[in-house]
């Protein structure tokens with residue numbers, strides 16, 4: 001039977017909270033739905049904030065997807081902006097709130113409560129961190145402050161080379177700023193495996209962006225011209241403006257004080273309907289941890305898609321009870337554009353699988369974004385990870401100029417459907433020359449993975465893992481242009497005739513430009529009795 005609480009109170013009026021409110025209203029015209037928001041705006045496009053700073057989204061108003069007035073008019077919501085929830089009394093089923101306009105406090109009773117307060121940018125307690133020149137980006141006001149501050153400086157330091165840090169680097173470069181990006185890890189985009197972001201790093205440096213990798217921040221110091229970021233390496237980086245984008249912390253203080261169960265990193269624990277350990281309190285979005293459906297572990301994934309869909313899930317459970325569909329967990333599909341490059345991930349990376357001690361196999365293949373004979377085709381590099389036990393896909397990363405999003409979305413669907421490498425080999429994807437390939441790079445990854453499982457391809461992950469006998473099977477001119485160190489060049493068409501030049505007592509490591517011809521060469525060699533191994537991804541990926 002349909003349940004209709006008299007009052008549904010929602011804390012947090014952006015991605016998760018506004019989605020929950022809208023879905024709730026579609027279930028009931030009688031429930032009083034109160035949306036509390038600490039800031040002045042509701043339901044704005046956080047993900048679009050960097051693009052207004054750089055001018056891709058010229059009109060600020062486009063970021064305000066809804067306003068309090070539009071939510072009142074369309075959904076009959078009781079929207080209270082500039083109102084902060086400061087305490088939850090679970091016994092009385094009341095939330096204490098403070099008006100940020102006049103400081104007055106009052107209590108609001110609820111029948112059901114949804115917590116959607118999100119996560120706040122990390123600001124570690126470093127010396128000088130409170131300088132007005134050190135900014136974080138979460139809402140429209142942060143964006144306005146950064147945009148105004150950036151107009152007066154020539155150089156900006158971005159701390160943290162994750163998705164938001166790289167978006168900001170691109171956008172600040174677009175408005176003519178000199179940009180330095182400082183990242184503690186020895187690579188940009190540490191969510192991806194190192195070799196998958198090499199091209200992004202090259203592109204960033206080619207654009208004149210300074211990458212300071214493997215270095216952290218010890219603090220900040222005011223200088224006559226601005227601020228100096230003091231790096232762990234001892235370097236002092238003089239800049240006019242600092243943007244911190246080093247991660248987020250769940251805003252779970254209210255939940256903790258109310259005795260709700262939290263996970264090890266402070267996220268609110270919820271079940272598959274987003275219900276906390278209180279039967280009348282739900283939590284959605286960046287503040288909560290959920291299930292990773294790939295390996296069945298707990299996962300806290302601060303992304304827009306999960307927040308929106310979790311909000312919907314919570315509202316469904318409030319009104320439909322046991323009939324509501326559960327939230328299936330988050331797999332962490334993410335993508336970033338950096339100038340003409342894109343890179344992204346769905347599911348687990350090799351680095352994380354290693355850290356968790358999970359058995360995996362991996363292959364990296366290159367393919368064209370659409371038929372290579374049709375103008376405009378670009379190379380996509382796809383790294384696939386799967387379980388050696390049953391061939392189930394565990395994750396993938398893709399990089400390139402075009403079609404990266406489409407391949408990641410296919411992998412995300414495969415992860416959700418628990419597909420295997422053999423399923424990928426036979427996915428029937430949309431193909432006409434301007435759009436794809438008869439054998440898409442996704443199919444090719446499935447073929448290559450199957451070849452590894454069946455022993456037809458003995459892979460070597462990198463050139464550094466190759467032994468002394470390396471054969472470069474690219475055409476002589478290509479090999480001469482960008483030689484593979486220590487390799488003997490025998491172009492593929494000559495290989496059968498020149499087998500006598502190779503030492504049969506030692507393994508032969510084949511390499512080519514994109515990873516495909518070296519596989520063909522390794523098959524020729526194996527069929528002639530050699531111990532042949534193919535270097536994955538080719539020189540394109542390795543040099």
Ligand SMILES: Cc1cc2nc3c(=O)[nH]c(=O)nc-3n(C[C@H](O)[C@H](O)[C@H](O)COP(=O)(O)OP(=O)(O)OC[C@H]3O[C@@H](n4cnc5c(N)ncnc54)[C@H](O)[C@@H]3O)c2cc1C
Pocket residue numbers: 011012013014015016017036037038039046047048049050083084085086116117118119137138139164251254284285286287302303304305307
């Ligand atoms: C710059 C930027 C770019 C991003 N880009 C992407 C992207 O490209 N793709 C992607 O998937 N994700 C992206 N994200 C992440 C995505 O925006 C978040 O995952 C998503 O907004 C989380 O939704 P949420 O509802 O949990 O929290 P939020 O959307 O942050 O909303 C929480 C709201 O709750 C309010 N609040 C908190 N505490 C209280 C309280 N006590 N009382 C009243 N109100 C309170 C806060 O003011 C806040 O407005 C980006 C985030 C940022 C900041």
